[in-house]
Amino acid sequence: MNADDYIADHVKSLPRSGIRDFFAIVSEMPQAISLGIGEPDFITPWKIREASIFALEKGKTSYTDNRGLLSLRREISTYVASFFGAEYDPQSEILVTVGVSEAIDVALRALLNPGDKVLYHEPCYVSYAPSVTLAHGQAIPVGTSPEDAFSLDPEAFEKAWQPGCKILLLNFPTNPTGGTADRTKLERLAKFAVEKDLIVISDEIYAELTYEGEHVGIASLPGMQERTILLHGFSKGFAMTGFRVGFACGPDWLIDAMMKIHQYCMMCAPILSQEAATEALRNGTEQVVKMREQYHKRRDFLVRRFNEMGLACHSPRGSFYAFPRVRDFGLSEIDFCHRLLREQEVAVVPGSAFGAHGQGHVRASFSTSYEKLVEAADRIERFVKNLSVESIEEAVV
Amino acid sequence: MSNLLDILQETTDPDPSKLANILGLSEEEVRAQVQELRSDGSLLGWVPLIHPSRKESDEVRAVIEVKISPEREGGFDRLAQRISKFDEVEACHLMSGAYDLLVIVQGKNLHAVATFVSERLSTIEGVLSTATHFLLRSYKEHGHLLSKEGGNSEMPPVSA
Numbered sequence: 001m002n003a004d005d006y007i008a009d010h011v012k013s014l015p016r017s018g019i020r021d022f023f024a025i026v027s028e029m030p031q032a033i034s035l036g037i038g039e040p041d042f043i044t045p046w047k048i049r050e051a052s053i054f055a056l057e058k059g060k061t062s063y064t065d066n067r068g069l070l071s072l073r074r075e076i077s078t079y080v081a082s083f084f085g086a087e088y089d090p091q092s093e094i095l096v097t098v099g100v101s102e103a104i105d106v107a108l109r110a111l112l113n114p115g116d117k118v119l120y121h122e123p124c125y126v127s128y129a130p131s132v133t134l135a136h137g138q139a140i141p142v143g144t145s146p147e148d149a150f151s152l153d154p155e156a157f158e159k160a161w162q163p164g165c166k167i168l169l170l171n172f173p174t175n176p177t178g179g180t181a182d183r184t185k186l187e188r189l190a191k192f193a194v195e196k197d198l199i200v201i202s203d204e205i206y207a208e209l210t211y212e213g214e215h216v217g218i219a220s221l222p223g224m225q226e227r228t229i230l231l232h233g234f235s236k237g238f239a240m241t242g243f244r245v246g247f248a249c250g251p252d253w254l255i256d257a258m259m260k261i262h263q264y265c266m267m268c269a270p271i272l273s274q275e276a277a278t279e280a281l282r283n284g285t286e287q288v289v290k291m292r293e294q295y296h297k298r299r300d301f302l303v304r305r306f307n308e309m310g311l312a313c314h315s316p317r318g319s320f321y322a323f324p325r326v327r328d329f330g331l332s333e334i335d336f337c338h339r340l341l342r343e344q345e346v347a348v349v350p351g352s353a354f355g356a357h358g359q360g361h362v363r364a365s366f367s368t369s370y371e372k373l374v375e376a377a378d379r380i381e382r383f384v385k386n387l388s389v390e391s392i393e394e395a396v397v
Numbered sequence: 398m399s400n401l402l403d404i405l406q407e408t409t410d411p412d413p414s415k416l417a418n419i420l421g422l423s424e425e426e427v428r429a430q431v432q433e434l435r436s437d438g439s440l441l442g443w444v445p446l447i448h449p450s451r452k453e454s455d456e457v458r459a460v461i462e463v464k465i466s467p468e469r470e471g472g473f474d475r476l477a478q479r480i481s482k483f484d485e486v487e488a489c490h491l492m493s494g495a496y497d498l499l500v501i502v503q504g505k506n507l508h509a510v511a512t513f514v515s516e517r518l519s520t521i522e523g524v525l526s527t528a529t530h531f532l533l534r535s536y537k538e539h540g541h542l543l544s545k546e547g548g549n550s551e552m553p554p555v556s557a
Contacts, residue, residue, distance in 0.1 A: 038556040
């Protein structure tokens with residue numbers, strides 16, 4: 001059988017994830033120090049794990065309401081009102097999903113007709129453009145700039161707008177750059193969204209991991225809640241990646257449309273994960289603060305070390321990723337990562353895996369212990385020094 | 398709390414050169430800060446935390462509930478401090494409830510602890526009674542679980 005005859009055209013045309021290629025190489029090198037992980041190195045706090053075990057002991061093994069446990073939706077409503085500054089009705093305006101990834105997929109599928117356009121910023125999480133393509137939409141990247149710490153640039157969005165644009169897809173704080181969006185810029189973007197009658201899908205999964213300034217949810221701005229789908233989840237802030245639970249908050253007509261897709265393709269998020277998530281919101285927020293403090297200190301260390309060794313690196317205001325510039329060494333980011341892994345056994349991820357605007361950078365996660373960070377930084381410094389010597393020798397020759 | 402104290406609580410290696418690297422200070426500055434923390438009494442010292450199964454096999458620990466008579470001046474302090482000075486005493490706390498002092502004692506064997514309790518502790522004037530409980534097995538010490546958690550061993554080395 002010829003696979004090309006069977007696989008759908010829009011799936012065939014999807015590029016392989018750059019992360020996946022790199023993962024295959026790193027997996028062969030168990031001794032390597034990896035700064036390549038996109039998840040917390042903390043184990044889920046015991047209180048949260050224990051809630052899931054207790055639910056299992058009690059025999060909670062059934063489906064739940066398609067929208068998610070009402071008890072969880074109530075907790076989400078309270079948490080979102082206090083943390084994101086927007087109020088949602090647990091009965092009709094909240095949908096519990098299998099991670100934010102499902103929520104993005106369901107939101108795009110609910111909104112896009114073939115050919116509709118989606119504006120999103122780059123570098124960004126690897127799934128955005130493919131998710132738009134899979135929903136038969138057209139993804140239009142808008143670059144963010146290292147000079148501005150990759151923060152939200154409303155003017156760039158305004159310039160990139162074209163007829164047929166329907167959605168703004170945002171992710172602040174951003175994976176992989178740590179860029180954030182301050183209130184003034186968000187207000188300008190909100191005005192633009194209203195003028196152009198756009199729906200905003202705002203993935204705020206790293207909101208709790210904001211180190212400078214307060215996190216501003218775009219749904220809290222005047223006139224925005226009616227056109228915003230706020231996406232959030234438990235993976236990053238609460239260190240619950242494996243539980244696969246997230247949620248969407250939005251106007252009831254949008255949540256209803258998303259629900260239709262969710263009920264047919266997913267039914268509901270796993271009940272044990274929903275029980276754990278309920279406990280996380282009831283009693284787990286103190287642990288989130290502790291973890292954030294740890295990330296904050298690790299960030300300060302890693303960013304300082306990068307700059308000391310000549311890798312220009314802005315200080316990420318959120319998330320747990322540093323995104324230093326490597327193009328000054330005359331190597332592509334892909335060559336840089338491959339040689340660093342081969343010569344010093346440290347894994348970082350090429351910035352181009354997060355879109356063309358990530359070229360010339362690498363993503364290094366500081367979601368790992370001090371011991372490993374210290375050793376990794378020393379190894380990267382040795383590697384960078386060798387590169388500098390090489391380039392001087394080349395210049396002399 | 399100082400940054401140095403924060404880091405000292407997290408790291409497994411108090412080597413000044415490594416601490417200097419993490420904090421972005423010189424080694425001399427770290428040594429000076431450590432000295433200051435010691436002088437002002439913030440930093441009492443550090444001890445390696447050793448898994449009980451790796452210690453000498455006969456070594457035993459006991460928790461002793463001690464009732465004492467309070468004194469007109471100083472209450473429980475003089476007796477508590479006196480008891481604390483014995484090398485065998487690992488920790489000593491004044492408690493609310495049915496007894497006054499909770500004393501944790503360590504000895505090279507059962508006999509040594511029994512001798513300490515019967516000949517030293519209970520014979521002190523002002524000690525009214527003691528109840529000794531020997532520790533059978535430990536599950537957590539100073540925040541460290543003694544059995545390893547499976548945890549993140551299956552975590553992929555690179556992810557999005």
